[in-house]
Amino acid sequence: xxxxxxxxxxxxxxxxxxxxxxxLSRRSHGLSIGVNLNPDKVCNFDCIYCQVDRTTESETRFVxxxxxLEELDAGLELAVSGRIYEQExxxxxxxxxxxxxxxxxxxxxxxxxxxxxxxxxAACAEVKRRHNLDDVKLVLITxxxxxxxxxxxRGLAILDANNGEIWAKLDAGTEAYYDRVxxxxxxxxxxxxxxxxxxxxxxxxxxxxxxxxxxxxxxxxEIDAFCDxxxxxxxxxxxxxxxxxxxxxxxxxxxYVTPLSNDQVDAIVARVKDHTRLDAAGFYGVSP
Ligand code: SF4
Numbered sequence: 001x002x003x004x005x006x007x008x009x010x011x012x013x014x015x016x017x018x019x020x021x022x023x024l025s026r027r028s029h030g031l032s033i034g035v036n037l038n039p040d041k042v043c044n045f046d047c048i049y050c051q052v053d054r055t056t057e058s059e060t061r062f063v064x065x066x067x068x069l070e071e072l073d074a075g076l077e078l079a080v081s082g083r084i085y086e087q088e089x090x091x092x093x094x095x096x097x098x099x100x101x102x103x104x105x106x107x108x109x110x111x112x113x114x115x116x117x118x119x120x121x122a123a124c125a126e127v128k129r130r131h132n133l134d135d136v137k138l139v140l141i142t143x144x145x146x147x148x149x150x151x152x153x154r155g156l157a158i159l160d161a162n163n164g165e166i167w168a169k170l171d172a173g174t175e176a177y178y179d180r181v182x183x184x185x186x187x188x189x190x191x192x193x194x195x196x197x198x199x200x201x202x203x204x205x206x207x208x209x210x211x212x213x214x215x216x217x218x219x220x221x222e223i224d225a226f227c228d229x230x231x232x233x234x235x236x237x238x239x240x241x242x243x244x245x246x247x248x249x250x251x252x253x254x255x256y257v258t259p260l261s262n263d264q265v266d267a268i269v270a271r272v273k274d275h276t277r278l279d280a281a282g283f284y285g286v287s288p
Pocket of ligand 1: 043044045046047049050051052107108109110143
């Protein structure tokens with residue numbers, strides 16, 4: 001298996017685990033222990049590029065908190081002891097990437113829609129503390145649609161206190177393109193406002209997926225509008241530590257969605273840097 005294949009292998013089941021899944025993460029440059037708060041595969045967005053496999057029924061519908069925490073404890077033990085690298089597919093992880101970077105709340109839907117989001121973040125932070133892993137980040141991978149809810153706001157504050165990092169999705173610059181890509185009833189303005197407010201409290205990482213839709217990439221005007229939205233966040237006192245530009249790497253929800261070429265990803269990164277003065281990094285797609 002090549003490193004590229006290893007990067008796109010995001011198994012939700014690790015041995016008998018149901019809620020915790022270690023992956024080699026390109027964007028983390030190391031091992032990420034994923035925590036799946038949406039085992040029912042339900043999401044409040046319906047992105048045309050979503051790479052969650054919804055063709056099969058989920059095995060587990062509800063989060064079992066005790067079991068999730070036991071799995072996290074066991075997953076951290078495997079990663080810290082290095083015993084994880086004795087198991088497939090992790091035997092093939094190169095030495096420089098054999099480091100535990102983070103525990104990531106992501107999975108098969110939007111993690112902040114989980115009712116007890118603040119409590120589960122606090123409980124996972126406690127497991128991390130017990131393993132003396134202060135340097136390991138707690139990453140939230142989110143579509144930013146629920147930041148205005150009190151229990152999510154509390155969860156974000158708990159992340160802040162535990163070496164947290166928020167990776168907020170923003171895939172569009174205009175409402176029309178957002179509607180085409182995300183297919184949700186949550187207004188674009190809500191997402192932008194949530195990002196702006198959260199970025200005033202702590203720096204955010206913006207994660208942005210661009211793709212070909214029916215063979216066509218997003219027009220330059222859309223990328224410029226996307227840059228305008230980022231500039232608005234910064235002008236309002238928000239901080240953005242990095243813009244991650246990536247493309248499709250696993251089979252998407254819609255067959256008319258295809259990955260950008262490496263050159264196209266590089267061109268968007270250059271345009272974002274030029275139009276915003278923010279730091280930006282590109283992550284290429286992987287050919288099937
Ligand atoms: S927000 Fe994430 S999980 Fe939800 S549909 Fe979009 S890509 Fe899929």
